[in-house]
Amino acid sequence: MKKQMRNDFISAGIAIAFGIFVYIMSGSIVVKRKGGDIGSAFLPQLIAGIMIGLGILLFISTFLKLRRETSQAPKEEKDGGKEWIPTLLSFANIIVYVLIFKPVGFIISTFIFLVAQMWIMSPVRKPSLKQAGIWVLIAVITTLAIYFLFTKAFSMPLPKGILSL
Amino acid sequence: MSGFLAIFNPGTLALILIGVVIGIIFGAIPGLSGTMAVALCLPFTYSMTSVDSISMLLALYFGGVSGGLIAAVLLRIPGTPGSVATIWDGGKMAENGQPHRALGIGITYSMVGNLFGVACMAFIAPQIASFARKFGPCEYAAVIFFALTLISSLSDGDMLKALISGCAGLLFAMVGVAPMDNVKRFTFGNPNLNSGFALISMMIGFFAITEVISGAVDARKGNQKEATLAGRIKGLGFTAKEFVQTLPTTLIACVVGLGIGILPGIGASSANIIAYVTCKSASRHPERYGTGCMEGIIASEASNNACCGGTLIPLISLGIPGDACTAILLGGLMIHGVVPGPLMFQNNGDLINAMIAALFVASILIFVLQLGATKFFVKMLGLPKNVLLSIVACLCVVGAFTNNSRIFDVYAILLFGAIGFLFRKLKIPAAPFMLGFVLENYFETYFRRAMATYAGDMSVFFRRPISAVFIVIGIASMIWRLVSNARKNKTAAVKS
Numbered sequence: 001m002k003k004q005m006r007n008d009f010i011s012a013g014i015a016i017a018f019g020i021f022v023y024i025m026s027g028s029i030v031v032k033r034k035g036g037d038i039g040s041a042f043l044p045q046l047i048a049g050i051m052i053g054l055g056i057l058l059f060i061s062t063f064l065k066l067r068r069e070t071s072q073a074p075k076e077e078k079d080g081g082k083e084w085i086p087t088l089l090s091f092a093n094i095i096v097y098v099l100i101f102k103p104v105g106f107i108i109s110t111f112i113f114l115v116a117q118m119w120i121m122s123p124v125r126k127p128s129l130k131q132a133g134i135w136v137l138i139a140v141i142t143t144l145a146i147y148f149l150f151t152k153a154f155s156m157p158l159p160k161g162i163l164s165l
Numbered sequence: 166m167s168g169f170l171a172i173f174n175p176g177t178l179a180l181i182l183i184g185v186v187i188g189i190i191f192g193a194i195p196g197l198s199g200t201m202a203v204a205l206c207l208p209f210t211y212s213m214t215s216v217d218s219i220s221m222l223l224a225l226y227f228g229g230v231s232g233g234l235i236a237a238v239l240l241r242i243p244g245t246p247g248s249v250a251t252i253w254d255g256g257k258m259a260e261n262g263q264p265h266r267a268l269g270i271g272i273t274y275s276m277v278g279n280l281f282g283v284a285c286m287a288f289i290a291p292q293i294a295s296f297a298r299k300f301g302p303c304e305y306a307a308v309i310f311f312a313l314t315l316i317s318s319l320s321d322g323d324m325l326k327a328l329i330s331g332c333a334g335l336l337f338a339m340v341g342v343a344p345m346d347n348v349k350r351f352t353f354g355n356p357n358l359n360s361g362f363a364l365i366s367m368m369i370g371f372f373a374i375t376e377v378i379s380g381a382v383d384a385r386k387g388n389q390k391e392a393t394l395a396g397r398i399k400g401l402g403f404t405a406k407e408f409v410q411t412l413p414t415t416l417i418a419c420v421v422g423l424g425i426g427i428l429p430g431i432g433a434s435s436a437n438i439i440a441y442v443t444c445k446s447a448s449r450h451p452e453r454y455g456t457g458c459m460e461g462i463i464a465s466e467a468s469n470n471a472c473c474g475g476t477l478i479p480l481i482s483l484g485i486p487g488d489a490c491t492a493i494l495l496g497g498l499m500i501h502g503v504v505p506g507p508l509m510f511q512n513n514g515d516l517i518n519a520m521i522a523a524l525f526v527a528s529i530l531i532f533v534l535q536l537g538a539t540k541f542f543v544k545m546l547g548l549p550k551n552v553l554l555s556i557v558a559c560l561c562v563v564g565a566f567t568n569n570s571r572i573f574d575v576y577a578i579l580l581f582g583a584i585g586f587l588f589r590k591l592k593i594p595a596a597p598f599m600l601g602f603v604l605e606n607y608f609e610t611y612f613r614r615a616m617a618t619y620a621g622d623m624s625v626f627f628r629r630p631i632s633a634v635f636i637v638i639g640i641a642s643m644i645w646r647l648v649s650n651a652r653k654n655k656t657a658a659v660k661s
Contacts, residue, residue: 032348044350058326089381118555
């Protein structure tokens with residue numbers, strides 16, 4: 001099966017499942033109709049219904065495409081195995097940053113995030129002491145610049161976290 | 166002329182310059198917006214004269230919208246929701262090795278859009294406002310319905326996926342308290358969800374976080390955009406011939422932007438996408454859109470800036486603020502004892518002239534400053550990608566937090582980042598999601614208001630001429646697109 005078709009089947013599946021989930025959840029919406037108002041459950045149910053219908057159409061059209069193309073010796077495409085590593089690490093790093101942003105505070109969390117993210121995205125796996133020093137310096141300058149720009153110049157508070165103790 | 170005399174003094178010009186610079190910075194940083202800049206600077210204007218105050222606030226507003234194109238072109242991350250469509254051709258053109266040209270076009274047509282909006286505000290504001298007064302909930306709902314039908318045009322060949330994406334955007338926008346009856350929907354008992362997801366969180370998650378985590382692979386390979394740094398362009402990045410050839414696109418983009426600006430609420434965040442789709446549909450070469458063509462950048466940048474002028478028309482003519490930013494501007498005017506509305510032209514004619522002059526000067530300053538800084542902007546691309554994208558990701562998180570000082574908005578970017586990444590992997594277009602997300606609340610509000618007003622009689626949409634026209638055009642264009650899409654697929658299947 002071609003990668004694109006596999007993607008389309010997954011998209012159709014997600015659309016149908018999400019549509020059904022929303023439709024079921026819409027059932028618990030309190031309906032207060034005044035005058036000719038349609039109530040708050042009408043549009044979510046309508047859009048969820050359309051989404052289920054579109055998901056089914058996508059499934060059928062992909063299935064028909066698959067039947068047409070099975071005779072043409074399909075090639076199995078592979079994802080670039082190791083290419084997932086920086087992507088997953090980056091996302092994990094952002095998740096950690098977001099989660100510690102408030103409890104730990106802007107300054108410490110941003111410093112850790114920046115150094116980690118620069119390392120994750122760097123072509124160099126084992127940085128020299130000089131390279132690491134540059135990253136640390138960039139992280140310190142960026143963190144402090146953003147902190148003072150937002151809190152002092154823009155008067156926008158940023159979480160102080162453990163530094164406020 | 167009296168307006169120019171009012172602002173041509175060093176103090177007012179300096180305030181306009183400061184406003185423009187701060188506005189551009191806020192516009193260029195993903196997560197920050199012109200609205201935020203206007204809100205932050207409003208308290209500083211209390212002690213100023215009314216002319217100084219409104220001149221600075223307007224400069225911030227225009228600067229904020231224009232600044233969004235920088236990040237959109239260079240990083241493929243929209244600086245503001247109003248510059249999402251700029252990524253499709255501006256970002257592509259930069260990727261193709263012409264960042265100077267992309268920025269030159271974007272900056273120039275930002276000014277064209279700004280000046281078009283200002284000119285309309287100066288000469289035909291009362292006429293436009295009296296036409297806009299004919300719009301009731303039916304007409305508003307019909308116009309937004311028409312805009313929603315454009316979702317089918319936002320597909321890269323796969324209309325079903327575009328429609329699924331649009332439906333998902335509509336459903337995510339329904340989270341929170343519903344319009345009209347304030348009933349909670351899909352909040353799962355979490356009070357943070359009562360006000361729904363913030364547009365900024367959605368935009369950052371969908372476009373910035375996705376770009377950062379997708380860019381991680383390239384960055385690790387050390388793929389620097391060396392091609393983009395090569396060579397500089399002369400002038401503005403396009404020829405006089407190209408300028409003439411793209412005049413129809415420019416006009417369509419400006420008119421669409423202005424029209425959407427006049428409608429309350431919708432604003433630049435959807436104007437750029439709607440104008441892009443409209444220009445693409447009207448083009449003789451729609452296949453060029455998305456490949457880094459000049460028309461694509463014009464469609465987005467001229468429309469989002471013309472939209473700003475449009476939002477000011479109902480503000481000064483009717484006293485109706487169309488969005489959060491114009492609501493703050495309204496506050497800024499009222500603090501100085503100026504009450505916008507039909508009488509403003511009689512009572513405060515001088516101030517209106519000064520506003521128009523300030524907007525004119527601000528538009529020129531934005532153009533000069535951005536064009537002068539193009540070399541510096543492009544040099545940013547020379548930074549190692551791991552450093553640049555890390556700092557951008559950090560600014561995005563900070564931007565999402567400072568929007569409402571709410572940590573929940575920061576968590577939301579993770580959700581939308583994951584959805585955006587999934588969409589990218591499954592090749593589902595992101596733009597329909599954004600359009601659905603932006604328009605849902607307005608559509609539902611006006612639709613339900615119309616239903617409540619006309620006792621649930623849906624035929625009212627066809628009995629009122631303006632709404633009937635928009636609904637019929639919307640449905641007809643959607644059917645036409647469905648048929649032509651089916652034909653294309655059939656031809657492709659026969660060929661294969």
